Amino acid sequence: MPPTDTNLVQATQTSLRLIEEIQRRDGATMAELADEFDLARSTIFSHLNTLKQNGYVTKRGEIYHLDFKFLFLGEYTKRRNEAYELAEQYVKEMAGKCDEYVDFCVEQNGRILTVHLAINGIQNPQFTVAEYFHMTNTAQGKAILAHLPRERVEEIIDQWGMPRRTENSITSERRLFDELETIREGGYAVSYQECIEGMRAVAVPILEPDGSLFGTFGISGPKYKMTDEMIETELVELLQDGKSEFEAESKELYTAV
Known part of the structure; x- marks a missing residue:
């Protein structure tokens, strides 16, 4: 259940929700994420690409997975x-x-x-x-x-x-x-x-x-x-x-x- 604090940064909140959904599904395609959150694929791509460039997700074929940076942080x-x-x-x-x-x-x-x-x-x-x-x-x-x-x-x-x-x-x-x-x-x-x-x-x-x-x-x-x-x-x-x-x-x- 997402937090309801009005001071949350929505872009960050979206990225975090994407991360959690990828983890829940054990990997997810852009289409699955777009359907889940009712967001444009361009918006989903921007978030995923940012996460990918920073080492938080990786892409295998059409499926996005969480990357090993989470292991390091954990x-x-x-x-x-x-x-x-x-x-x-x-x-x-x-x-x-x-x-x-x-x-x-x-x-x-x-x-x-x-x-x-x-x-x-x-x-x-x-x-x-x-x-x-x-x-x-x-x-x-x-x-x-x-x-x-x-x-x-x-x-x-x-x-x-x-x-x-x-x-x-x-x-x-x-x-x-x-x-x-x-x-x-x-x-x-x-x-x-x-x-x-x-x-x-x-x-x-x-x-x-x-x-x-x-x-x-x-x-x-x-x-x-x-x-x-x-x-x-x-x-x-x-x-x-x-x-x-x-x-x-x-x-x-x-x-x-």
Whole structure:
């Protein structure tokens, strides 16, 4: 959903929307992009040519793809903060202990973004790093929402809605806010097949040294393995221990600066 700020530069906004559409389609022709956005092909060409000249897209035959410059920028973003690198270490360590998918996620513009992902300490291609998810139907998202002011949560709902990904997805604001209160009291969030059918997840919030929200550590797995007992004992304990150790170590990073 595009932002509604009246101060946005429309040309830049168009370029960004084209980039996102190319990514969503895993490559797109000029005709497809022109139809999607109801723009003249000359306008689309000007944007794509500018992006191509600057290394952001490449063309193979008639299809435009995102270029490797995004990889460079993404790696820079992950490495610019030592705490992000530290989070990667913890993700791999926890994945080696639980034989499930472990991730580190952050909130970006009202959605959850997967920054690091591993299973048994090894990066796994079955799930995608840099993948976005809605916050209301993921354990990671709800863990973050529980630590945001109610006004910010309402803004996120207004922006992205409460999509029903499965029959278990939360689509009622009242039910969501009741659950966020439970999460605040318990210190962790759970998703019972609310985002992906057959998958459960549990997540804990990670805080900055100043008490602000940094991100989440989460564990996901199939429902037949991740029983209530396993979540409430083994996995919550693993996440809480990782959270405590990470927050203590990241505090030392800030102190050393």
